[in-house]
Amino acid sequence: MIFPRAIRRLESLKTPFLACLLIAAFADGAVAGDKGSQSFVRVSATDPRYFEMSDGRAYVPIGLNMIAPPGQQAWPVMKDWMEKLSAQGGNFIRVWLGNPYFDVEHSRCGEYDTAKAQRIDELLATAATLGIKVKMCMEHFRHLGEGRQAWAAKPLHLVQNGGTATNIADFFNGEKSRAQFKKKLAWYQNRFGNHSQVFGWELWNEINAVSGGDYMAWTEAMLPELHRLFPSNLCMQSLGSFDTDRVRANYRRLALMKGNDVAQVHRYLDLGASLEVCKGPVDVLAADAVREMLAAKPGKPVLLAESGAVEPRHSGPFKLYAKDTNGVILHDVLFAPFFAGAAGPGHIWHWDAYVAKNNLWWHFGRFAEAIRDMVPASEHFEPAFLQTESFRIYGLKGKRMVVLWIRDIPSDWRAELEQGRPAELISGKGIELANWWDKAQPVKARIYDPWQNKWSDAAADDGMVKLPPFRRSLVVRLLPQ
Template sequence: MSLKILQLIFVLLVLIICTGVSQTPVYVSDYADNRPLKINGIKILRDKVEKYGLFEIILDLQGKYNNPFDPEEIDINCIFIDPDGNEIKVPAFFYQDYERKIQNNVEILNPVGKPHFRVRFSPTKVGNYKFYIIAKDKTNNVVKSDLYSFTSLDSKKSGYIRVSSSDFRYFEFENGDPFIPIGANICWAGGRGTFDYETWLPEYAKVGCNYFRVWLGPSWTTFAIERSSIREYDLKNSWRLDYLLNYAEKMGFYIMLCFDSYNELRYRKEEAYGMWESTPHYIQNGGILKEPKEFWSNEEMQRLYRNKIRYLVSRYGYSTNVFAWEFWNEIDIISPSAYIPELVKDWHSKMSNYLKSVDPWKHLVTTSFSGSSGKPEIDSLSGIDFVQTHIYQGSNYIKYLIGLFNFKSEYKKPHIVGEFGLDAGGRDPYLDPKGFAIHNAIWTTLLSGYAGSAMSWWWDNHIHPDNLYFHYKALSDFISGVNFPKENFKTIESYKFVNTDRDIRLIGLKGEKNTLIWLYDNNVIYNYKKDIPKILLTGPNFLLKLDNLNNGTYKVIYWDTYNSKSIKEEIIEVKDNIANIEVPNFERDIAIRIEFLK
């Protein structure tokens, strides 16, 4: 065979191989731009804002980019210089304004104006801030704005929520005020969208709640930002979340934003509401993954997830009413083929570090598991600021809640019950029409050392239609004025009951100024078919002998845990470090608050 023939065969083979290699198509958004990079204008919405308030800029910027949501295509940052000369970098985000209306009981959003880039920032110091914009498009051209300024005024706002510096079990604001989260999951709405929240949140506010949880995925949820793509974000749902955050601030609520749920990486055939086949991650839906397990190792998927984190922080991170970022809802029940422990752990470690690196306001970070015991290898990561428990159990859950608190105390982090119910299948309204399980769970958690009250899952088919909000009022009123992080609470372990043969159980915390106790009759506490109980019954009182209290004078308040009122109050003297508490005869449960006077 001649040399020329061999060369021809080689060329043909190369052509066959090259034409057989599939090229990843360039993603082009409907919002792509192909004009020369230029800053046409900067509009400052307010040049004076309160400390911890919202400073916002509208950018008129053009450039050459295929996707305004991808910083590799168009990277716009605002560099802020605080009064002490420190620089803070905040990315711009792509935005479309809307107006909302209700039509046939469905929320309709109509666009207002043209889409554009914005910058949001919250100053944490009082004084003069300077800033400038710097942008780079896909051609690597760079433009930089002039230097601008605004003034941050003093305010009475409490700041961002942190883990308490006094007691790792609890949360507090930057100014040192305690934050004890009391509330429920309110993860999505019905067809009425944000209008549903204007029905629900005022009811929670009336009873002293201050906290709820929202999902940003899967793609069908009210605030899903990845509704149809993982490369760009749904501007309507992003605006809905803007609206909800603003409304939450007005109403005094703090939100845990959950980025994703296990459903997205679970096959339909595996049941438990798996929806992999319809998720935007799936290659057949325009995504990049052929199967769920690739989520943890695909480099492009990691880049796109970092882009999502960047977008969420740049758009919502300014808000002090963002309580925490939550990576996953129940990540341990994705497809068994996709849950690879080392990869999931490594992903949480890397993403939590990245999130903290791009969030100048340092919001708290968490994740959650379906298994109530969690995953120690992830819960113990330094990038996870607090741990959660999800528990659905029809009986003896009080015992298990206390056991789970003790088990996870080794992490030395705040611990909240992120989901609670009797039945994960949705039968709580039938099993417990009066909400006794919600009642039991919120009193158990807060008085056993958890950072807040257990969060019921059934907000739209149980709490609201059955009007169970009152359960929260009794608890929030009972703890009013108690500074949990400063109390140095210890679990009450040394006590005894006298003059009763009932199976009375005690859960409580003894602090430096306040001792908080919840007593319940174990024989009736799991009975859900009765009406709201009477606190005072005929019959003799019984004695609670409480050890290890400091000698002195105390005020004892006996509390109706259903009607949220004091049954009676008395002054007692503690001698020999023993308090003798005359407990009224009650039907189901009662709370007692003991305040040190002198």
């Protein structure tokens, strides 16, 4: 690794281009566990579509949503989940600070519970020992008591309960409520400010799900304050599932919004969705969500920040999760976004009812292995896509290497989970080099089977790379000899 003192010296050079080259030359590959590090996550100075650590090393957020323990006395369960993730090379989780387990503002507007704050201390301390960065989602409520979802209510903000708002619209539009929320941000800063274990601060979960108010203007007002208070951390906002054309305009507005450091997108397999893409193969819907964000040209990292599968119109976890003991859905959520041009794998939502229940933690290790030693920002990857009769091939063309994720078309969730057809063994196939390798140097191929956790070399003869027998998917690295 390159040492922080050396990084500071390089950054002080009067020739920024030379400094970037030197940093890239010494930087480690994609960071997995980073135990004990005091470095912050930031947008890469080399390529703003990716992340890096403040000491110059690459950072790819490998993890999932892990909102809170499953009960007030269940911290050991969440700690066990974090340990299992870390053991597989995971380095990222997202939590909800508004969940009852962590919620510091649960009795009265503007009063903060230090006992709950100590739970957040414990979370961050555990994350530090395990090399996990934590995205801190600050709020998730959608109404002030008038809605049907009890978990989404926060009536303490009403004037009659000692709060500042007459209704949810007044919470977002009213000056008193905005001033009070800024005081809450300041309290968090005083309690947890400049914490290197924080991946970033997220203002709200799916803010367009609230029942009133100009939440986009509110976001534009709060992001600068968030940056002022947390200058060393990333700051961001999120919207609900991209499952209808109606959300496209707000998604693009948020992707381009000043101060929103990450262009996040949420999307699920949902047979009740308006968009047809949300009803098909998971790799297709995940990659399409990333392309929607990239099409806005945000000039910042893109992440599929929530994904998975749900019953129609988000009425519950996908019933076919019970059959997905091989983790077919999780695999596609992880791999498709990164190979479509995102700054990391997709982050699955159902950490408890799917990942933990089916013991699928090993999938995070397979993704970490697939990108081992890669420095995406230094490669300046450009995504490419090719569909053949048998495969969907998602490619990243870099300065030195080309990396492909090859997904078998027939073995999707419908075939394996709905129809009960096991993934077929594919043999005797290859890929044409002319579609992917345009460099002058001769090429060699390294192939990783994420289902077998096995690397192999492949011959590149007569313009073809011969693929070993496999099921579902392979990762192919094309490198100069």
